[in-house]
Amino acid sequence: MNEARVPQEPVTCARCGRTADTLPLTWTCSVENGRREYFCEECARENIRSIEGRLDSSWW
Ligand SMILES: [Zn+2]
Structure with a gap:
């Protein structure tokens, strides 16, 4: 009732x-x-690491 603002x-x-x-x-x-x-x-976690480190996408 009080969670109407949060789309479920x-x-x-x-x-x-x-x-x-x-x-x-x-x-x-x-x-x-x-x-x-x-x-x-x-x-x-992986996304942040790749963004901050500009790593290769070799971990794919
Ligand atoms: Zn995922």
Whole structure:
């Protein structure tokens, strides 16, 4: 009743495709090109590392 402001919708990790019925607290939301993208805990960690380090994508 008091959670009307929080949309309870399935989310999908933009990187690995993992899905969750509701957005887990460990997931990261970022806005890319005007649209929201979600990253699961593991992918957020890898994503941040690749962004900050400008690493090769060899870990794919
Ligand atoms: Zn993921």
